[in-house]
Amino acid sequence: MSAQPHSELSHRVITHIQFIYPHLNAEEICQQLLSIMRLDDNTPTPANHQNHWNQEDIVAITYGNSLLKETEKPLHSLHQFFNKHLKGTINSLHLLPFYPYSSDDGFAVMDYSKVSDSLGEWEDISALSKDYKLMADLVINHCSSRSLWFDNFKQGKHPGKNFFFTASPEDDLENVVRPRTSPLLREVVTPQGTKHVWCTFSHDQVDFDFRQIEVLYEFIKIIRLYLDYGIRIFRLDAVAFLWKEIGTNCIHLAQTHEMIRLIRCLIEHSANEAVIITETNVPNHENLSYFGNGNEAHCVYNFSLPPLLLNTLISGNCQHLKSWMMTMPPSQMGTAYFNFIASHDGIGLRPAEGLLNDDELATLVNTITQFGGRVSWRNANGIQKPYELNISLFDALQGTFKGPDKYQIDRFICAHAIMLALEGIPGIYIHSLFGTNNDYDRVKNTSHNRSINRHQWSVEQLESELENPYSAHHKVFKRIKSLIDKRTKQPAFHPNAVQFTLQLGEKLVGFWRQSQNRQQSIFCIYNISDQTQTIAMTDINLIDTANWFDLINEKSIEDLHSDLTLAPYQSVWLTNLVHK
Structure with missing residues (x-):
């Protein structure tokens, strides 16, 4: 009897499995994966190159x-x-790890199937997913050393006995790339003898061994659970390190890319609107590889933007930012950049490698230290290099290389006005919404640099600050909300709308966005210096048959042959067509 022909879904899944696991039975694995995801051969195939986003999408x-x-x-x-303060302004939430954990503020997961009792329960997640598009972390590279799986590993029991990657101290590990200075291997006693478990990050974060098919099965079960509770955006945390091969650098390996394609295939067949975002804090050209051929991540984090924009606003020179913008390829339909300038982590410096030279990086590091920030380091071939800057973005923008000044709020708003207008989907860290300062007490209590930017607000105290018109938190919140509300109405700010960089010198950042139907243009111009700047309207090349309006400052441009004067850190969005 001849074998039944495979459906398109089965064929795709089998092809991925044959690449990743060439020595295993691909058809058997395929059926197991489809069963876990509750898919069958009649599942319709989603169309390629769909944009699951538009200009209204803002992620907090x-x-x-x-x-x-x-x-x-x-x-x-x-x-x-x-719901009270941001409904209609923010439509998406990236809820950082909400599972029981042992360290790293959630990224050492003890149990992927539970919501931490201290936060709430699954019904709270489901309720949030009804009001907001919900992004959750799939912490896929490692879990907590206090998890049941790792306890079982140490006892030689299932499940977990073979879940974790081990190596020998005698192995060739010289070229392994990782973002920490701690020892890579952790010695563990098991019934089978002493083993050395791989720890890319910390010894409380033990790396999975995806060569074992049972590990893949467990994560597909986790994905199915998250889908059932309304999660539709999956952030693949530290996914670049997922597959290891002794003797290699153990980052960006071919099996890792194929695994992302397999996971995407299963997720998008289960929920057509679902989106995968890869979190790969690496140099820019490596980061872009996670788009694949439009068949891997729907979105990649624009990791080079935070250090470049910070350097631009502190130095008062936009040359590096402008050069980088001109080299960024437009995202094809069905893919998008995820733009952010602050997050729960620090401001990564690896994505600035090749974009800022060593002297410029050193100056930036020294300035942030003077502004009260901390520096986290990594080991690069025996040499310690700065890995990330730990500081609240509001405090990072308190001044320039010359020191603190009076333009902190204006500089901070300028940074967000740039980010909100760039090609891509904006992600705004909750503490950027309020202009939260460095939390030194939290650093002291946790002894972790990243805690400086992980403040916990009392709702009563925060609302009091937001109601006080003289409070910096009130001023920041009001101005950022206003920018978002203007942005989300303009088709030219669609994440995939055309972007063209303008040449306006070193003190003015400028770019042109055009809606996909070509009816709306927006010229985005920013003074990134602490001095007033003037530019001739004719240099912007506005079409003189149209009526132009500044969306931010809400005023018409009467004379296209006059000069445009921008105060320090002022932003303008000039459009020929206002959408209200």
Whole structure:
């Protein structure tokens, strides 16, 4: 009897499996994966190159306990705060790890199937998903050393006995790339003898061994669970390190890319609108590889933007930012950049490698240190190099290389006006919405540099600050909300709309966006210096048959042959067609 022909879905899954696991039975694995995801051969194939986003999509990045209220679970407080203050402004939430964990503020997961009791329960996640597009972390490279799986590994029991990657101290590990200075291997005693477990990050974060098919099965079960509770955006945390081969650099290996394609295939057949975002804090050209051929990540983090924009606004020179913008390829339909300038982590410096030279990086590091920030380091061939800057973005923009000045809020708003207008989907860290300062007490309590930017607000205290018109938090919140509300109405700010960089010198950042139907143009111009700048309208090349309007400052441009004067850190969005 001849074998039944494979459906398109089965064929795709089998092809991925044959590449990743050439020595295993691909058909058997395929059927197991489809069963876990509750898919069958009649599942319709989603269309290629679909944009699951538009200009209305703004993602707020937050921990489940960033906002606290007595007698309430934090997830409920967060939900109520966003509905009260940001409904209609923010439509998506990246909820950072909400699972039981042992360290790294959630990224050492003890149990992927539970919501931490201290935050709430699955019903809170489901409720949030009804009001917001919900992004969750798939912490796929490693888990907590206090997880049941790792306890079983140490006892030689299933499940977990073979879940973790091990190596020998005698192996060739010289070229392994990782973002930490701690020892790579952790010695563990098991019934089979002493083993050395691979730890890309910390010894409390033990790396999975995806060569074992049982590990893949477990993560597909986790994905199915998250889909069932309404999660539709999957952030693949530290995915670049997923596959290891002794003797290689153990980053960006071919099996890792193929695994992302397999996971995407299964997710998008289960929920056509679902999106995968890869978190790969690496140099720019390596980061872009995770788009694949439009068949890997729907979105990649624009990791070079935070250090470049920070350097631009502190130095008062936009040459590096402008050069980088001109080299960035337009994202093809069905893919998009995920733009951010602050997050729960620090401002990564590896993505600035090749974009800023060593002297420029050293100057930036020294300035941030003077502004009260911290520096985290990595080991590069025995040499310690700065890996990331740990500081709240609001405090990072308190001045220039010359020192603090009076333009902190204006500089901070300028940074967000640039980010909100760039090609891509904007992600705004919750503490950027409020202009939160460095939290030194939290650093002291945790002894971790990243805690400086992980403040926990009392809802009552925050709302009091937001109601006070003299408070910096009020001023920041009001101005950022206004920018977002203007941005989300303009088709020229669609994440895939055309972008063209303007040449306006070193003190003015400029780019042109055009809507996909070519009816709306927006010229985005920013003074990134602490001195007033003037530019001739004719140099912007506005079409003189159209009526032009500045969306930010809400005024018409009467004379296209006059000069445009921008105060320090002022932003303008000039459009020929206003959408209200």
